[in-house]
Amino acid sequence: MTATAKKKIFDFSLLKRIFFFVRPxxxxxxxxxxxxxxxxxxxxxxxxxxxxxxxxxxxxxxxxxxxxxxxxxxxxxxxxxxxxxxxxxxxxxxxxxxxxxxxxxxxxxxxxxxxxxxxxxxxxxxxxxxxxxxxxxxxxxxxxxxxxxxxxxxxxxxxxxxxxxxxxxxxxxxxxxxxxxxxxxxxxxxxxxxxxxxxxxxxxxxxxxxxxxxxxxxxxxxxxxxxxxxxxxxxxxxxxxxxxxxxxxxxxxxxxxxxxxxxxxxxxxxxxxxxxxxxxxxxxxxxxxxxxxxxxxxxxxxxxxxxxxxxxxxxxxxxxxxxxxxxxxxxxxxxxxxDNADELPPVQSDAFAPKHIKGDISFKNVSFSYNGTQNVLHHINFEVKAGETVALVGHTGSGKTSIISLLNRLYQIQEGEIAIDGVDISRWDTDCLRKGIGVVLQDVFLFSGTVMDNITLRNPAITLAQVEEAAKMIGVHDFIMQLPGGYQYNVMERGNTLSLGQRQLISFIRALLYNPAILILDEATSSIDTESEMLIEKAIDTLISGRTSIVIAHRLSTIRKANQIIVLDKGELKEKGSHANLLAAGGFYARLHEMQFEKKKAVLQ
Structure with missing residues (x-):
């Protein structure tokens, strides 16, 4: 052991900090x-x-x-x-x-x-x-x-x-x-x-x-x-x-x-x-x-x-x-x-916590790096009006998931401003902000426990009737009732007793149940078979109606109805506009669309 290590072992300031927990x-x-x-x-x-x-x-x-x-x-x-x-x-x-x-x-x-x-x-x-x-x-x-x-x-x-x-x-x-x-x-x-x-x-x-x-x-x-x-x-x-x-x-x-x-x-x-x-x-x-x-x-x-x-x-x-x-x-x-200081700044006493969130979103010159040295997002600028649906498209690693991670403050940006309803999210009460944003991720994580626990996240205020209503809305109620014990079925650690598609459906109910002002769908239908996808398309349309939605999808066919499509590549915003306008422009989005269309045509042949 080094002399430095020995010195630390007998550091009385260290012992004093431990004895702080002895005070009670x-x-x-x-x-x-x-x-x-x-x-x-x-x-x-x-x-x-x-x-x-x-x-x-x-x-x-x-x-x-x-x-x-x-x-x-x-x-x-x-x-x-x-x-x-x-x-x-x-x-x-x-x-x-x-x-x-x-x-x-x-x-x-x-x-x-x-x-x-x-x-x-x-x-x-x-x-x-x-x-x-x-x-x-x-x-x-x-x-x-x-x-x-x-x-x-x-x-x-x-x-x-x-x-x-x-x-x-x-x-x-x-x-x-x-x-x-x-x-x-x-x-x-x-x-x-x-x-x-x-x-x-x-x-x-x-x-x-x-x-x-x-x-x-x-x-x-x-x-x-x-x-x-x-x-x-x-x-x-x-x-x-x-x-x-x-x-x-x-x-x-x-x-x-x-x-x-x-x-x-x-x-x-x-x-x-x-x-x-x-x-x-x-x-x-x-x-x-x-x-x-x-x-x-x-x-x-x-x-x-x-x-x-x-x-x-x-x-x-x-x-x-x-x-x-x-x-x-x-x-x-x-x-x-x-002592790790790498955490979100503490919520101020005057933190913004409105009772109702409209859903206006704006990114102004946002740059972000995971390691503090190499940016994965470069000067991103876009706005989403309340009730609109915006789609993020681009190759893997283009920065789509990073954008939604920044929106609910899972990471801290290095440059720029992200605002919801005109207020910088750094001024928001974190709990209020995240409760107003519903997320369905591509990689679904379920905790060890019952289906009911995973849907409600053990929130006692949510009743079984509310859960059943949400499940019926997307046509999953019958599937859950077929499980042994229904909503009390134990999904085991990480939901290993369910298929990936079934886990995504449960996470979809979870997002729907909390009735968020802003909905994020990160490849939410990527692991669901065609029949299940068709089953929930109507429910998704109902859910995003009148609600600000951000949709991430590799399959461009799922985002044609979006009010605005944002095209990303290597962390940079390349294009934005409607599906028809971007196709007509013949740019980056048009090439992506053509590549997927040709790939699909080759598979059919």
Whole structure:
């Protein structure tokens, strides 16, 4: 790991931003710190009481502190049997109390972490929903999934297994060491002679495991992105018999994940035996020193327990530190999503949100680029009056879909102005703008759920009667009723249980149902058979009547009735006018029409 990466891991400003999400649960955070302090203070109590018990049982005279007399309720401590019974009863009671507090500490830290994760995940998902579509064009979906799910889950470990537990363990070690030095500082130094070996081993273990964990995290992101992309495109993989090739690519990524995990396992396999050896050596030195000098059995037992209280946290504290580091790395990745400024400007308080949209549209000198460097639209100018139908035609890649994406502000233009009803769309309330525009896309996306859910988009205000009325209007009601369960039929993910034409019909109902002021049909009938197309032509005529409509179609026969036809080529507006005028002009549109006519004639022959 580079020095820069290390600096970022310990960036307190990063930790401060994460703790912003702890504010609603600050009382629980402070309670967990109080419990950590109590557990640290309570750690030396039982070993010390065991020391007194052993000394009493072996006949060694030992001065009993006043606080011990107090906790034993003033029992006669001169009688050894009574003393041992009283101490044992107290220790059992104390053990139950200490266990309860440890449980409460673990539960509170885990509960707080889960609530922080819940709030953070909602915040991140809302941020993702508001990003410009350009981000989804440039970022693999699997990567965003990893940020929203896996990385945020790692942040939970900052609280449940990271920062607060580390504080608790360090306090326990410090207070235990202080107790040992208070009791016998020479014996403490002698017993901790091998301790530097433990410090060195812990450092190398931390570095090794941290490097492995970073590789694991990167491999997980790669696996998620690869699997998501290839499952989505499984039809292409199988159609081109690329299963073996893609399986080989997946195997390589998976091997990197395996190797990273094995590297971490190796570090654990070396570190824990080293801890045990160092502890054994410390105990051996301890026994030798006491046997050679004091022969104090109670002190020996107490120091053995104290050493365990020091080494037990050290066994896991390096691991917890790595968990904290990975949580911070995950937090940095998640916060990069939150810091992404590539989103639509926030809606102003005086945003334009009319109750009724007429449907006048104007593009004035509009230029647009997806990547910020190479324009796909160049100085586009046209106007559409309310109630008119305009058709966009041109070869694939000419900019037709880009124009409709800009109209409802899915992307931000670099130059020019787009206005609806004379108002720049940048001044519109985004929800009001998009609710006024109905879209039927060529590539239909259906969500996992029922037909009803996909038509209404789970809007409870839309009734089944309204859905049925819209379906009957375009002649799809009978088709839906033939499905098992009718409108409650589960279309599965991406609508895979329906044909492409059926999915387009459902999306057409969806657009029709919302009764938009502006209707966009992007190759809406391209995947519908001739019989279905004829079925909905009348419904389309009814729908676009009195409504501003933008129609994109490769088949020029479907747009002859348009009031205006706009011809695009390589992002430039070449011609505009009616079907008859453009044919008479003998220009770009006429050549397109002639090419399609000749192609159709050749097919018929």
């Amino acid at each position: 649960y600050s009382s629980y955070f402070y309670l967990s710190l109080v419990l950590a302090i109590f557990m640290a203070i309570a750690a030396p109590v039982r070993p010390y009481l065991i020391q007194l018990t052993v000394n009493g049982a072996t006949g060694k005279t030992a001065q009993v502190p006043d606080w011990v007399k107090w906790v034993l309720f003033g029992n006669d401590l001169s009688d050894v049997s009574r003393f041992i019974i009283a101490v044992t009863i107290f220790q059992i009671s104390f053990l139950f109390i200490e266990t309860g507090i440890r449980f409460l500490f673990s539960y509170i830290t885990a509960w707080m972490g889960q609530n922080v994760v819940k709030d953070l995940r909602v915040t991140v998902y809302k941020k993702v929903l508001g990003l410009n579509l350009r981000q989804f064009d440039q970022t693999p979906i699997g990567t965003l999934t990893t940020r929203t799910i896996n990385d945020i889950e790692s942040i939970n470990e900052i609280f449940s297994d990271g920062l607060i537990p580390i504080v608790a363990d360090l306090l326990t070690i410090i207070i235990t060491l202080a107790t040992m030095f208070y009791m016998d500082w020479k014996l403490t130094l002698i017993s901790l002679t091998p301790f530097p070996i433990m410090i060195i081993a812990t450092y190398y273990f931390k570095e090794s495991v941290n490097k492995s964990f970073m590789q694991v995290r990167n491999a997980v992101a790669s696996l998620n992105a690869f699997v998501q992309e290839h499952i989505t495109g499984m039809q292409v993989v199988q159609a081109f018999a690329a299963e073996d090739k893609e399986a080989g690519a997946f195997k390589k990524i998976n091997e990197k994940h395996r190797d990273a995990n094995i590297s971490a396992i190796f570090a654990y396999s070396v570190f824990f035996p080293v801890v045990e050896v160092v502890l054994a050596v410390s105990m051996g030195i301890l026994v030798w020193w006491i046997a050679d000098r004091t022969l104090d059995a109670g002190l020996l037992v107490a120091f053995i327990l104290y050493l365990n209280q020091i080494f037990r946290p050290l066994r896991v504290i390096a691991d917890k530190f790595n968990v904290l580091q990975m949580g911070m790395i995950a937090a940095e990745r998640v916060l990069k999503v939150l």
